[in-house]
Amino acid sequence: MKKIIFILSLLFFVKSFSQTHRFIYELQIKSNTQIPKTNMVLDIDKEYVKFYDYDFIKNDSLSKKTGHNYQTNTQTDQLILRKINTFENKAFHDNMFDYFVINSKDEMIWKIDNDTKKVGEYTLQKATTNFGGRNWTAWFCPSIPFQEGPYKFRGLPGLIFQLSDDKNNFEYSLVKSTNLNETFDTSNFLETHYGIKPVSVNLKQFYKVKLDYYHDPVSEMRNNLKNGGTIIINGSKITSQEQLDQQRKFVQENIKKYYYPIELDKAIPYPN
Template sequence: MKKTLLLIAIFCITISFAQTHRFFYDLTIRKPTDTATINMVLDIDKDKSKFYDEEFLKVDSINKSSNQKMQTNSESNQLLIRKTNTSENQQFLTHTYDYFVVRSNDKMNWKLEKEIKKIENITLQKASTNFGGRKWIAWFDSKIPFQEGPYKFNGLSGLVYEVYDSENIFHYALTKNKNLPKTYDTTDFLETHYGKKPIPISLKQYQKVKLDYYNNIVEVLHEFAKKGGTIASEHDLSSPEEIEKKRKTLQQSIKKYYLPIEKDKAIPYPND
């Protein structure tokens, strides 16, 4: 955090000379099975804010410097573009070979708290909100003139340094920042998925896509195998009984590892 504060101080001096203001966050997700930390990036341009996995930057740098065509996928499933100073989000979602975009308006109703905390010469103020079926706590700096933050968290009178839910399942923490003299082009991996344009889709339509996949998981894998893919299976899937056994195993695995950040938009997988 100390390094972050030094960088932020430099940022305040050089803000007027940059076209893309880039902030790096650690996203820690505490699942029932394990804990994972994903490095994320928030780019703030003149008209838009973009949030995505840092791994995309690494691959994009290799592609641009060596004319390669490497690809990667999002580990966070939190790929977003938002109009600056609005709550109008475009969220990009991958599913098998498809790339979708879901639009939403996610206004945050923040409650400013009296509590503050100081880290060296930086004063952070506390705020709270209920969003996506979870209660969230944020710490922000009103001296950084951006009403932005990680994922969909924006609307405070300054940059969000840290935000986490009351159960501390999702935890975002600012780690560093840099200013870029030119607007960074994310076309290859965000606005498109390496050339594949996103299909506009509603939340209900996306939920149906995921439910259809869940209900027909065995058939989907069979189609994958027909196209040359390899499936590791300990079951003989020649009988209806074995097919259903495999289906149940795969469905249980899908639900086990599914942890939606927004509970009210969760895919309604059956409880059986």
Template sequence: MKKFCLFFLLFSIVSNAQTHRFIYEYRFKSDSLAKEFTKENMILDINPEEVKFYPYFFAENDSINKTTNNRNSSWDDALPVLKRNRNANKNTSYVLLNDLFRIQTEDPIHWNLSTETKEVGNYHLQKATTTFGGRNWVAWFNTEITLSEGPYKFRGLPGLIFEVADDQNYFSFNLVKSYQLKSTYDTSEFLESFAGQKAIPITEKLLLKKQIELFNDPLQDFKENFKNSKGEGSFSVMGIKIKTLDQFKELTAMTQERMRKDNNPIELDKAIQYPKSK
């Protein structure tokens, strides 16, 4: 049986200025053929006006930066980062390529409520199903917690989503912890920006074009740096010491093959159609 640390869930929300933070364990396979799952803790911050969803290590890194007066930045392309207004279906997603981009999408989710219920810990959960992003999903929510939100883009049920997973078991989000922050948590230094640069607005169509361009020459920046170094000093890519420009051909092919394999997104209908190998 799962154990929850949901300290405040069963009493009323007393301060509109507070952030209600929920921690979900995100289990996923970027490569659908992979034997093992990747696991990462994710934060769902429900603020008075908006909702934010991002990796837990973002907040950890931000805390260290504030303590040490540094500005170290970190990102993981495999993890979703987004925000939206409360009670709205328009999401702003953040994607890091050579620059940090932000994309707005309308993501209404049409749920089918079931009479099926289950008990998890001390919580009574009700089942709901939906088809979203080219996958079928099953969610379990709690009506006693009157927050119509959940992890990623999943929202709109009459209560907080505790669990949601696709029917092929590639992706799952499970609530493991919750607590309150006294004030809205500022994410401007690590979510809406990266390394001091604010996210650039872009359309999905243009983002896809940039993703294909990156696939076609994924090591372009490394090649330019190597050219500029003129062979001086030690230069390595992917743990391989580079001595000639020709070495990038094999490394590029290896990188492209990995990108093809790691192409199992949460929203399957947005999987990138990469060019075939020559």
């Protein structure tokens, strides 16, 4: 594990003054495709806990410096907002030109073991749980008084430093911490997606949106072709329905290839 960049005594000293406690996790996702390591942000303030891709911060900083509106989409589909000290999550999902939010209560039952280990100057304790159809192991630090962790994981008597499922498909490691003097504003990219307000849906409604697109991802192109319009994909001109069908199959294959849900019990039921 990389060296964790924060000083424990400083963390306690600034706790009453700092508005946002920020923890950076390195996320490694192992799948059939090459997914690069991603830095994720856990922000804890007086009212809310937020979890999102670090790239949002980089683009937000560029926008403020230059006056241009730099935008990005999540690479992990792990955008979470919840009130502090609760299991009630809002999970945000960007989808083409739409933005959705799904509310859920995700209480976890942890089994805390006596196993401990040292990481630098910190003593971590082991805990396990089953969540989202995966078995998880967490190493938390009882001396860091935040009952929080990456994604939806929380409820342990200390901050989660390391987290992984039993197949090591998802691995989170705490790599950095800092304290911000003001509550960090995420409203431009989390609570809304660059001006697009989220549509509240349930899981069934979200499935329908995703499956409708999967079954016909080229519907607009098809209508354009029927009306005599020009379609160019990757520099190639599409002139027939057969070519468009090939493109449809290509898109469908890629949707399934790059879909790797963290919660298996809520996975979108794409056809085999």
